Amino acid sequence: xxxxxxxxxxxxxxxxxxxxxxxxxxxxxxxxxxxxxxxxxxxxxxxxxxxxxxxxxxxxxxxxxxxxxxxxxxxxxxxxxxxxxxxxxxxxxxxxxxxxxxxxxxxxxxxxxxxxxxxxxxxxxxxxxxxxxxxxxxxxxxxxxxxxxxxxxxxxxxxxxxxxxxxxxxxxxxxxxxxxxxxxxxxxxxxxxxxxxxxxxxxxxxxxxxxxxxxxxxxxxxxxxxxxxxxxxxxxxxxxxxxxxxxxxxxxxxxxxxxxxxxxxxxxxxxxxxxxxxxxxxxxxxxxxxxxxxxxxxxxxxxxxxxxxxxxxxxxxxxxxxxxxxxxxxxxxxxxxxxxxxxxxxxxxxxxxxxxxxxxxxxxxxxxxxxxxxxxxxxxxxxxxxxxxxxxxxxxxxxxxxxxxxxxxxxxxxxxxxxxxxxxxxxxxxxxxxxxxxxxxxxxxxxxxxxxxxxxxxxxxxxxxxxxxxxxxxxxxxxxxxxxxxxxxxxxxxxxxxxxxxxxxxxxxxxxxxxxxxxxxxxxxxxxxxxxxxxxxxxxxxxxxxxxxxxxxxxxxxxxxxxxxxxxxxxxxxxxxxxxxxxxxxxxxxxxxxxxxxxxxxxxxxxxxxxxxxxxxxxxxxxxxxxxxxxxxxxxxxxxxxxxxxxxxxxxxxxxxxxxxxxxxxxxxxxxxxxxxxxxxxxxxxxxxxxxxxxxxxxxxxxxxxxxxxxxxxxxxxxxxxxxxxxxxxxxxxxxxxxxxxxxxxxxxxxxxxxxx
Numbered sequence: 001x002x003x004x005x006x007x008x009x010x011x012x013x014x015x016x017x018x019x020x021x022x023x024x025x026x027x028x029x030x031x032x033x034x035x036x037x038x039x040x041x042x043x044x045x046x047x048x049x050x051x052x053x054x055x056x057x058x059x060x061x062x063x064x065x066x067x068x069x070x071x072x073x074x075x076x077x078x079x080x081x082x083x084x085x086x087x088x089x090x091x092x093x094x095x096x097x098x099x100x101x102x103x104x105x106x107x108x109x110x111x112x113x114x115x116x117x118x119x120x121x122x123x124x125x126x127x128x129x130x131x132x133x134x135x136x137x138x139x140x141x142x143x144x145x146x147x148x149x150x151x152x153x154x155x156x157x158x159x160x161x162x163x164x165x166x167x168x169x170x171x172x173x174x175x176x177x178x179x180x181x182x183x184x185x186x187x188x189x190x191x192x193x194x195x196x197x198x199x200x201x202x203x204x205x206x207x208x209x210x211x212x213x214x215x216x217x218x219x220x221x222x223x224x225x226x227x228x229x230x231x232x233x234x235x236x237x238x239x240x241x242x243x244x245x246x247x248x249x250x251x252x253x254x255x256x257x258x259x260x261x262x263x264x265x266x267x268x269x270x271x272x273x274x275x276x277x278x279x280x281x282x283x284x285x286x287x288x289x290x291x292x293x294x295x296x297x298x299x300x301x302x303x304x305x306x307x308x309x310x311x312x313x314x315x316x317x318x319x320x321x322x323x324x325x326x327x328x329x330x331x332x333x334x335x336x337x338x339x340x341x342x343x344x345x346x347x348x349x350x351x352x353x354x355x356x357x358x359x360x361x362x363x364x365x366x367x368x369x370x371x372x373x374x375x376x377x378x379x380x381x382x383x384x385x386x387x388x389x390x391x392x393x394x395x396x397x398x399x400x401x402x403x404x405x406x407x408x409x410x411x412x413x414x415x416x417x418x419x420x421x422x423x424x425x426x427x428x429x430x431x432x433x434x435x436x437x438x439x440x441x442x443x444x445x446x447x448x449x450x451x452x453x454x455x456x457x458x459x460x461x462x463x464x465x466x467x468x469x470x471x472x473x474x475x476x477x478x479x480x481x482x483x484x485x486x487x488x489x490x491x492x493x494x495x496x497x498x499x500x501x502x503x504x505x506x507x508x509x510x511x512x513x514x515x516x517x518x519x520x521x522x523x524x525x526x527x528x529x530x531x532x533x534x535x536x537x538x539x540x541x542x543x544x545x546x547x548x549x550x551x552x553x554x555x556x557x558x559x560x561x562x563x564x565x566x567x568x569x570x571x572x573x574x575x576x577x578x579x580x581x582x583x584x585x586x587x588x589x590x591x592x593x594x595x596x597x598x599x600x601x602x603x604x605x606x607x608x609x610x611x612x613x614x615x616x617x618x619x620x621x622x623x624x625x626x627x628x629x630x631x632x633x634x635x636x637x638x639x640x641x642x643x644x645x646x647x648x649x650x651x652x653x654x655x656x657x658x659x660x661x662x663x664x665x666x667x668x669x670x671x672x673x674x675x676x677x678x679x680x681x682x683x684x685x686x687x688x689x690x691x692x693x694x695x696x697x698x699x700x701x702x703x704x705x706x707x708x709x710x711x712x713x714x715x716x717x718x719x720x721x722x723x724x725x726x727x728x729x730x731x732x733x734x735x736x737x738x739x740x741x742x743x744x745x746x747x748x749x750x751x752x753x754x755x756x757x
Contacts, residue, residue, distance in 0.1 A: 003583070003589055003590070003593040003597065004593050004596045004597045004600070005597075006583060006597070007580045007589075007593065007594070007597025007598060007600070008597055008600035008601060008604075010583075011598075011600075011601045012601070012604075024575065025605060028568070028571055028572060028575065028605055028609070029568075029605055029608040029609050029612055030612060031568075031571070032564040032565065032567050032568030032571065032609050032613065033564060033609065033612040033613040033616050035560070035563070035564045035567060036557075036560040036561050036563065036564035036613050036616075036617065037613075037616050037617065037620065037621060039556070039560045040553050040556055040557055040560050040617060040621055040623065041553065041621055043552055043553050043556045043560075044551060044552065044553030044621070045551045045552055045553060046552060050086060050087055050088075050148055051085050051086065051087060051088050052088055053087055053088050053107050053148055053149065054088040054090055054100075054105065054106045054107060055087050055088060055089055055090065055106060055107060055108045055109065055110060055149055056090050056091075056092050056096070056097035056100055056101065056106045056108070056109040056110070057078065057081060057089055057090065057091050057092070057109075057110050057112070058092065058093065058094050058097050058109060058110070058111040058112065059074040059075065059077070059078050059091065059112045060074070060094070060111065060112060060113060060114045061073060061074025061075065061112045061113070061114060061115075061116040061117050062114045062115070062117070062118070063075070063117050063118075064117040064118040064120070064121050066121040071117055071120075071121070072117055073112075073116055073117045073120055073131075074112040074116055074117065077112065078091060087148075087149070090106065094111065097109040097111070101136060101138050102138075104138060104140075104141050106138070107137065107138060107141060107142070107146070107149050108135065108136060108137040108138065108146070108149040109134075109135070109136045110133055110134070110135050111133070111134035111135075111136075112133060113131075113132060113134065115131075116131045116132070116133075117131070119131040119132075137149055137150070194508050197501070197504060197505050197508055198505055198508070198509065200501055200505070201501050201502050201504075201505035204498045204501055204502065205498075271314075271318055271426065271429060271430050272430065273314050274311045274314040274315050274318070274426060275423065275426045275427065275430065277307050277310050277311040277314065278311050278387075278419060278422050278423050278426060279423065280307050280548075281304050281307045281308055281311065281390070281419055282416060282419040282420065282423065283547065283707055285300075285304060285412055285415055285416050285419065286416065286707070294401050294406075294407070296624075296625070296626060296628070297397075297401060297407050298398055298401045298402070299550070299624075300626065301394045301397050301398050301401070302394075302398060303548070304390070304391075304394045304415075305391050305394040305395055305398070308387050308388075308390045308391040308394065309387075309391055311387055312384050312387040312388060312391070315380050315383055315384050315387070316384065318380060319377055319380050319381070319384075322373050322376060322377055322380075323377065372432070376429055376432065379425055379428075379429055380429065382425070383422050383425050383426060383429075386418050386421065386422050387422065389418060390415050390418055390419060390422075393411055393414070393415055394415070396411075397411060397412075547702075547706040547707040548706065549624065549706060550624045551624070553621065553623065554623045554624040554625075554705065557617050557621075557623040557701070557705065558697075558698045558701035558702050558705065559698055561613050561614065561617060561635060561701065562638060562694055562697045562698050562701065563669065563694075564609070564613050565606070565609060565610060565613065565635070565638055565639045565642050565697075566642050566646070566661075566665055566668070566694070567665070568605075568606065568609040568613075568639070568642075569602075569606060569639075569642045569643045569645075569646035569647070569661070570646060570658070570661050570662070570665065572602050572605055572606065572643070572646070572647070573646050573647065573649075573650040573657070573658055573661060574658060576598075576601065576602065576605075577598070578594075578598050578647065578650055578651040579594060579598070580593075580594045580597055580598055591735050591736035592732055592735075595651055595731050595732065595735050598647075598651070599643075599644065599647055599651075602643050602644075602647045603640060603643055603644070606639040606640060606642070606643035607636050607639060607640070609639055610632075610635045610636040610638070610639035610640075611632065611635075611636065613635060614631055614632045614635035614636075615632060618631065618632075623705075624705065624706070625704065625705045626704070626705060626706055626707060626708075627704050627705075627708070630704045631701065631704050631705060634700055634701060634704055635701070637717070637720070638697045638700070638701075638720065640724070641693065641697070641720045641721075641723055641724045642693065642697075644724050644727050644728065645693065645723060645724070645727045646661050647731075648727040648728070648730055648731040649661055649727075651731060651735055652730060652731060652734050652735045652738050653738060664692075667685075667688060667692065668692045668693070668694035669694075670685055671684075671685035671686075671688050671689055671692060671694075672689065672692050672694035672695045672698060693719075693720060693723050696715075696716040696717075696719045696720050697716070697720060699712065699716045700713055700716035700717060700720070703716070
């Protein structure tokens, strides 16, 4: 042990008393840090400067007319992109764009064809033609730029998708609403028509009696005509009204049914997003304690406040969506079907009765679902109140920190407890939503469809009967030209007319008694603007990430810092010797004394490299670290592990150890997911991933910098300690043996004068 310390002291004195050696040692400490700092700075925030990447936009869209509304999605997109500075959008003609792409003025072009808007409107046609954006990219110009332009074009596509949904669904719902308004205006007319059918049904026996009297000669033809005109109401108008009603209502339900089915997944998507945001907020608070520096605490609290606000916004959207669903469910659940029965003697009436009996149970379920939705909305309101409380407390703590006060750990603890309650509540809402509300929503929309179909069935029956009534009217005007035989034929046909009118009146009467016509009008009369906005999913999604990095440079810091430490250890192995001379002429130093004695110098310089690299990243570049002190000490720990590994390899195996260090460096750069996920690397690197020290060094730094999961950090430290212990064991056991056996080989190699040493 004494000689180990003496070897180290002698090396330190030699360095301190020789200015050249001092300069070399300082350079060995600083140069690796320059490598990491320069690369981190170069990678600091490349995606904030993408406005310089030129993308040419060619808009040839001629627009289209959809349901009497002019739309031009191409012009709408251009207007939005002019306000978007994330990319260098340039608006040119087709020829200019083609030349600019060829001669590398533009990285990519996006062409909006002339039939773009026209094809978008085919969404409601039987033959749908998807609108296309023509995207062309020059991949030769740069390796990464195409990936950035791809992301930009996907953003453009997303804006267009939202615009199409909002525009087309808006027109559909507006048409639905206009039909409902028109029906509402003409309710008196419909009421009059229905009453006339009732009156006709009541007067049919009297009309039949008049016809019989005319045949018997007790009543003249002229009296029959006069009295028939008094008895028969004017129903010719009803045919046109019913035709229009059937056609327009059926079309609207067909076109809107697809959109309504999107409501359920949208609600769940927002619930899951809010749960993830709440998790992010809770984890951010976990890393706050009284030892954290105020500036870092302030940044964390600002993110907590922002994410709490984002979660509250998502919850508000879910509440709004659930209220829309509840509105539909309430309309269906209020319909009383108990008295709706048709003639079961015919197949059609029996089948309809059977379907409406099943609808009764669905309607009863919807009443309970409406209550569940109301309860869910109340729970979400409570969650929002708690989120507001978390945001307000975070804002208050930020103000206190600005005023020089210390972080109140009790407040942080209370906020964490509140967030745990919120998380539990949101999870319960999601569970109940999947198991109870979603099936009921589907039943609700199916119920609406069934009601509309059965209503149309009743009206369709009326439509088939009304032509018979019109025939009676037309015949009555020509009674004066009829012979007695023709009147007898009319009498024979009259019972059929009478039965048809009576059947229609009964169906109208049964349906009318429960105000079902009014309910159907209400179903298709809604706020079309709200429905259109809702279906276009206009929620602004904030990018809330777990353990988020404030910039790309900070995210690269672990990789480049670890890399520079390995390079630093490699430089030491090349420049510094691993052998030590005896202190006295006849004294021979033991192998382990030389091993540990020279190792201390390597470790001394390695620790210096770690301090400069870590503090340079934090205080010169401003890399984000949630626990800056831990980051510095962990960097020192990693440097010690790497230095011992590289020193042992060189001390035991000589030049072969240096080669080993280079090979391991190359493998680790490619195989430890420094900048890319390990899953995208070739299979061989995925297999080596868990065997490389870089893996655990980088992982540990990431834990300390943006949020610690202690089980992962403990694993990283443990594995690095294992690497270090294995290296020490190899050095102690094999240094003397390997050196003695390789002595002749090394001596012969030196004689060649082509190698140093």
